[in-house]
Amino acid sequence: MKTTICTAAQARLADKTAIHEHKIPSLILMEHAALGCTKIIQKHLQPGGQILILCGPGNNGGDGLAIARLLQRPCFVYAPKASSMSNDERIQWDMLEKNEQVHFSSFEETLSLMQNADMVIDALFGNGLSRNIEGNYKTLIDAVNASNAFVISIDINSGLDATTGKILNACIISDLTICLDCIKTGQLINDGKKVCSKLECLSIGIPQTIHASLKTAILLDSEEAKQLLPRRSNDGHKGTFGKALMIGGSYSMHGAITMAARACYQSGIGTLTCFVPDCIHDILAQKMEFAMLKSGEDKNGYFSNTAIEVLTKETGKYDIVTIGNGMGQQESTKELVQKALQLSTCTLFDADACWAIREHPELLRQDFSIILTPHIKEMTYLCHRSLSEILQDPFGTVQEFCASYPNCTLVLKSDITLIGHKDQMYVLHQPNSALAKGGSGDILCGIIAGLYGQCRNAFQAAAIGTYIHSCCAKQKKDPACFMQRPIRK
Numbered sequence: 106m107k108t109t110i111c112t113a114a115q116a117r118l119a120d121k122t123a124i125h126e127h128k129i130p131s132l133i134l135m136e137h138a139a140l141g142c143t144k145i146i147q148k149h150l151q152p153g154g155q156i157l158i159l160c161g162p163g164n165n166g167g168d169g170l171a172i173a174r175l176l177q178r179p180c181f182v183y184a185p186k187a188s189s190m191s192n193d194e195r196i197q198w199d200m201l202e203k204n205e206q207v208h209f210s211s212f213e214e215t216l217s218l219m220q221n222a223d224m225v226i227d228a229l230f231g232n233g234l235s236r237n238i239e240g241n242y243k244t245l246i247d248a249v250n251a252s253n254a255f256v257i258s259i260d261i262n263s264g265l266d267a268t269t270g271k272i273l274n275a276c277i278i279s280d281l282t283i284c285l286d287c288i289k290t291g292q293l294i295n296d297g298k299k300v301c302s303k304l305e306c307l308s309i310g311i312p313q314t315i316h317a318s319l320k321t322a323i324l325l326d327s328e329e330a331k332q333l334l335p336r337r338s339n340d341g342h343k344g345t346f347g348k349a350l351m352i353g354g355s356y357s358m359h360g361a362i363t364m365a366a367r368a369c370y371q372s373g374i375g376t377l378t379c380f381v382p383d384c385i386h387d388i389l390a391q392k393m394e395f396a397m398l399k400s401g402e403d404k405n406g407y408f409s410n411t412a413i414e415v416l417t418k419e420t421g422k423y424d425i426v427t428i429g430n431g432m433g434q435q436e437s438t439k440e441l442v443q444k445a446l447q448l449s450t451c452t453l454f455d456a457d458a459c460w461a462i463r464e465h466p467e468l469l470r471q472d473f474s475i476i477l478t479p480h481i482k483e484m485t486y487l488c489h490r491s492l493s494e495i496l497q498d499p500f501g502t503v504q505e506f507c508a509s510y511p512n513c514t515l516v517l518k519s520d521i522t523l524i525g526h527k528d529q530m531y532v533l534h535q536p537n538s539a540l541a542k543g544g545s546g547d548i549l550c551g552i553i554a555g556l557y558g559q560c561r562n563a564f565q566a567a568a569i570g571t572y573i574h575s576c577c578a579k580q581k582k583d584p585a586c587f588m589q590r591p592i593r594k
């Protein structure tokens with residue numbers, strides 16, 4: 106089952122389509138949601154533990170009341186007066202009329218119960234939050250955050266904008282958030298990262314085809330990765346697995362191209378050629394017994410402007426060209442980037458190549474595939490957004506770029522990495538500080554190139570390469586001393 110990532114509007118549309126077009130009554134969806142939540146809640150609940158369920162005025166509150174019914178154990182519930190409930194919540198309320206295990210508490214009682222509660226279920230607001238939280242709801246949220254209870258939010262932490270991840274004046278900080286049907290974009294960005302400790306996504310019976318038709322982003326998890334990993338045929342030869350040319354390096358940054366090349370080789374490329382400045386040729390010849398080496402004229406430790414001449418004879422020889430690792434922000438980098446595009450083959454722009462193309466973004470529109478792997482700072486060179494604008498809205502940034510450059514696959518690297526192509530997007534949500542060190546990006550570039558050689562599909566290679574890269578980071582218990590080596594399992 107795919108886990109999807111939606112904006113608030115997409116999530117609402119998916120609900121609406123399921124209810125009105127697929128004729129699945131909303132109460133059935135709510136029952137699925139509540140049954141699934143109850144199972145998860147029970148796993149975290151101590152026998153005899155005191156549980157307090159906070160319900161708001163909409164269907165999120167309806168989920169809370171359904172959970173109270175399904176728990177089948179004594180619990181306290183705070184709920185608004187029946188006249189201000191949504192229709193479905195009202196039906197849930199009626200179902201509790203004869204229930205003797207559910208005790209409704211007043212606002213004041215709820216505040217005092219909070220002090221001894223073992224668990225608080227946050228069903229105040231979900232996808233329908235529309236303005237700042239004030240008054241009693243704010244007081245309740247502040248009290249939850251001050252309590253020692255284990256807090257589970259239903260669907261969305263109440264107070265969090267589901268799309269932007271901004272807090273609307275007050276917000277529940279949860280130990281666990283059970284996302285209904287899909288993860289919301291706001292849970293992965295901005296304040297969303299701080300208020301949701303752990304996300305668990307629950308299927309509630311909304312048909313997967315609805316998400317597919319809405320073109321929602323897909324979580325890149327192990328299930329998805331298995332589908333993407335290229336299969337190597339036993340009767341393949343080195344040509345089958347691709348010929349890569351990696352252009353990069355400088356006197357002070359020869360490690361970057363070395364790491365990228367090693368990662369490419371270890372990721373299964375058929376043959377690998379590195380093109381580096383003359384001044385580091387001999388160093389690399391010592392380090393890279395696995396790659397063929399070509400070198401071009403250097404100046405002050407970088408490629409010279411005339412180094413490009415060597416590339417003129419290379420047209421048609423390679424399946425993938427990578428450019429950028431350790432090249433520096435030099436005039437020659439700009440020249441080489443343009444020349445690399447003339448090789449008319451799939452080209453991966455990493456690091457300084459993303460900087461070098463910024464004056465000629467029109468060159469990114471080619472009739473062959475281009476992969477770009479910028480981190481957030483490098484992304485500022487590729488779009489008209491500032492660093493903070495990209496951080497605020499990484500999903501929109503990737504969508505906008507991919508719509509403008511349909512032949513490009515963009516890998517926007519940060520604690521969550523987004524991989525976009527046309528209207529498709531994968532989201533890798535495995536933040537790990539092990540990858541926050543020099544060389545990580547170079548290795549990712551190499552892994553993607555190695556995998557491209559084996560599948561010849563830029564979006565697939567970028568997605569599976571990004572996933573494998575993050576798996577490498579999980580190998581060590583202490584992320585600070587992690588040494589990166591590509592793996593294949």
Ligand SMILES: NC(=O)C1=CN([C@@H]2O[C@H](COP(=O)(O)OP(=O)(O)OC[C@H]3O[C@@H](n4cnc5c(N)ncnc54)[C@H](OP(=O)(O)O)[C@@H]3O)[C@@H](O)[C@H]2O)[C@@H](O)CC1
Pocket residue numbers: 120121124131134135138161162163164165166167168191229230231232233234235236237238239242259260261285309
């Ligand atoms: N539909 C489905 O298929 C399923 C939906 N499910 C569940 O429904 C949830 C979405 O339900 P929902 O649309 O009723 O929104 P929800 O957030 O509960 O409340 C909206 C209410 O709050 C009010 N309100 C808003 N902001 C406020 C504020 N700051 N302070 C005070 N009031 C405020 C708002 O008032 P209004 O803006 O209309 O004036 C309205 O009355 C979703 O997250 C999931 O949990 C599941 O059961 C599975 C099936």
Ligand SMILES: [K+]
Pocket residue numbers: 165227228229230231258259260261262263
């Ligand atoms: K909630």
